[in-house]
Amino acid sequence: MERLSHLRRGHWWALYGAILGAWALLWASVPEGSAGGAAWLADVCRAVAADAGPGGVLALWVLMGAAMMLPTAVPTLAAYDMVPGARDGWKVVAGYSAVWIGFAGVATAVQLSLSSLGALDAAWLGAALLLLAAGYQVSALKAACLSKCRQPVTFLMSHWDEGPWRMGLRLGAVCLGCCWALMALGLVGGLMSLGFMALATVLMTAEKLSAGPMLSRGMAVACVAGAGWMIGGIA
Numbered sequence: 001m002e003r004l005s006h007l008r009r010g011h012w013w014a015l016y017g018a019i020l021g022a023w024a025l026l027w028a029s030v031p032e033g034s035a036g037g038a039a040w041l042a043d044v045c046r047a048v049a050a051d052a053g054p055g056g057v058l059a060l061w062v063l064m065g066a067a068m069m070l071p072t073a074v075p076t077l078a079a080y081d082m083v084p085g086a087r088d089g090w091k092v093v094a095g096y097s098a099v100w101i102g103f104a105g106v107a108t109a110v111q112l113s114l115s116s117l118g119a120l121d122a123a124w125l126g127a128a129l130l131l132l133a134a135g136y137q138v139s140a141l142k143a144a145c146l147s148k149c150r151q152p153v154t155f156l157m158s159h160w161d162e163g164p165w166r167m168g169l170r171l172g173a174v175c176l177g178c179c180w181a182l183m184a185l186g187l188v189g190g191l192m193s194l195g196f197m198a199l200a201t202v203l204m205t206a207e208k209l210s211a212g213p214m215l216s217r218g219m220a221v222a223c224v225a226g227a228g229w230m231i232g233g234i235a
């Protein structure tokens with residue numbers, strides 16, 4: 001129980017609120033009658049871009065990052081709080097979040113460009129992104145980033161002298177290196193739904209908590225299968 005007491009500090013409640021709030025806002029953005037199904041993100045992005053411009057699309061991607069990536073960092077953030085003398089845990093969260101906000105900015109620019117080209121719903125683009133994700137899942141860079149995510153105490157001790165803010169930035173960069181290809185699937189609206197987002201969140205979190213390459217390889221196989229299904233639809 002003493003270990004769990006760390007998870008009741010003020011910045012933890014703020015983190016829980018951010019995660020739950022992000023999911024609630026994403027659910028609220030689902031058009032009535034769509035149930036968050038396939039092509040939901042594409043429809044929302046078109047509507048947001050028309051009504052609120054790039055800022056609205058950026059806000060949507062920030063919400064997606066908070067909903068999907070903050071949960072995957074909880075084990076490392078918990079490890080930080082359990083280190084004797086640890087303080088300003090909110091700065092670690094802030095640094096981590098800053099990296100994903102940067103990713104949201106890049107994703108917004110790419111998504112709006114795809115929309116302007118009429119490629120947002122293109123099956124070939126979805127297949128290409130799935131194959132990219134599959135290849136990255138079994139790459140050496142993915143394995144290197146994942147190994148750091150799986151050893152949070154070692155990671156933290158290696159960069160402790162940098163302070164919580166820079167440590168959070170490093171953690172965000174490592175997490176980005178681990179998960180960017182899967183998050184990039186959100187660029188194609190036909191691949192993204194609330195159900196897909198929830199499943200991806202669970203899998204990315206489990207991947208960081210597990211050992212060995214089996215889950216990563218299984219996710220790669222699933223991506224290849226999905227690409228094959230989309231290519232079959234093109235044909």
